[in-house]
Amino acid sequence: MGNMLYQEAREAVARAELLALAAETDIQREAVQKEIQRAKNALNSAFHNSSMAEQEQLGHMQTQLQNITSMGQFE
Template sequence: MGNRLFQEARKYVEIAKNSAGEETVSRAKNALSSAFANSTVAEQAQLREMQQELEQYSQNR
């Protein structure tokens, strides 16, 4: 089935990257934070990558 929080974090990061809204970016950051504590080491590495993508997106808009 997979980690639901991880899946939600991935979804919100993708939505934030396709949106100009600050609220959407904030939601994605919260989802990443929530997912991190409940993830495997491999998922945590992917979450870090998503967080970096989100930060780059936020800085470039």
């Protein structure tokens, strides 16, 4: 079954990326901001309950979120 917190973090980051790519309106950008916050929370929860390999991948996901934040008004 795997680490559910890790899976949730991975899915949240993927959702944030997709929303950010499609965001055109203020409402859509607000949705991106909320999803980024959910993803950050999921990453934090997952990190403390993950193996070293998962933690490394979570670090890459954190970088993905930072890239999303830097590409638009999503902070």
